[in-house]
Amino acid sequence: MNEIIETLLQHRSIRKFEDRLLTDEQIKMIVQCAQAASTSSYIQAYSIIGVKDQVKKETLATLAGEQGYVAKNGHFFVFCADLHRHEVISNVENVDITESLESTEKFMVAVIDAALAAQNAAMAAESMGLGICYIGGLRNNLVEVSKLLNVPKRVIPLFGLSVGYPAHSSSKKPRLPLEHIYHEDEYMQDERQYKEQIKQYDDIVSAYYTERTKGKRTDRWSEQMMKMLEQPKRMYMKEFIEKKGFSNQ
Incomplete structure (x- = not known):
């Protein structure tokens, strides 16, 4: 590298x-x-x-x-x-x-x-x-x-x-899984897989905040996005x- x-x-x-x-x-x-x-x-x-x-x-x-x-x-x-x-x-x-x-x-x-x-x-x-x-x-x-x-x-x-x-x-914030961002030849539209990747990422983000704040924050990425986008x-x-x-x- x-x-x-x-x-x-x-x-x-x-x-x-x-x-x-x-x-x-x-x-x-x-x-x-x-x-x-x-x-x-x-x-x-x-x-x-x-x-x-x-x-x-x-x-x-x-x-x-x-x-x-x-x-x-x-x-x-x-x-x-x-x-x-x-x-x-x-x-x-x-x-x-x-x-x-x-x-x-x-x-x-x-x-x-x-x-x-x-x-x-x-x-x-x-x-x-x-x-x-x-x-x-x-x-x-x-x-x-x-x-x-x-x-x-x-x-x-x-x-x-x-x-x-x-x-x-x-600290460095975890990003979405590469598989969720990178598609080959066409946009991947397997919704079951898509939702599972988001769930896995939510768990990673929640663990990141839990460790960073000693348990004061445990929010998931999906949760953050909905709070932000709910109010235009x-x-x-x-x-x-x-x-x-x-x-x-």
């Missing part, structure tokens, strides 16, 4: 960081690694906003649901779906690309491009001995986040990435995305 695979398999979210900022050289290297990610048709439909201003970081922490590690870290990155630059180019080249920019397909391309870049950034940071935590909570208040970061139309802040020197070692969240998203000039067609 090589070092890259070892780093990937040892990933865990870090939510407490040392009071130590990343250097400009580290930030630049992480962004360059993000840019090395694959991109659909070379479109590069994303941007990254690095937030150094402490007041802004604290505001983002509040907007993300009082997540302190958004404010206290080595550096905070915000990954955005971005078709703004393409609209700028269209004005320069005098070509009408509105239909493409507002298509659901290009919205998906921008989201996928940003996600691929972010995972490269995360891997680069972890390979440097840093810890990371993705922050989806920014989507709780995208109108306010967009204003704070001064993003134009056709740019959507998708999620944040807290990066820094880990102040503690967190961020139902403003479709309207917000359309107002930003994405996915109107």
Whole structure:
């Protein structure tokens, strides 16, 4: 097993960081690694906003649901779906690309491009001995986040990435069985087997929480998912995305 695979398999979210900022050289290297990610048709439909201003970081922490590690870290990155630059180019080249920019397909391309870049950034940071935590909570208040970061139309802040020197070692959460995730040739639809795999995973997750919390938590994965999905969240998203000039067609 090589070092890259070892780093990937040892990933865990870090939510407490040392009071130590990343250097400009580290930030630049992480962004360059993000840019090395694959991109659909070379479109590069994303941007990254690095937030150094402490007041802004604290505001983002509040907007993300009082997540302190958004404010206290080595550096905070915000990954955005971005078709703004393409609209700028269209004005320069005098070509009408509105239909493409507002298509659901290009919205998906921008989201996928940003996600691929972010995972490269995360891997680069972890390979440097840093810890990371993705922050989806920014989507709780995208109108306010967009204003704070001064993003134009056709740019959507998708999620944040807290990066820094880990102040503690967190345990690695067990993932779904490989057999449940990986299908060959076609989607496996044996419902009996499917349910059994979930049950086995629920037992593993429950044992993980029992050991980690000394019995204070015993919840199963299925139980967690139903509690989360039972109450719809961020139902403003479709309207917000359309107002930003994405996915109107």
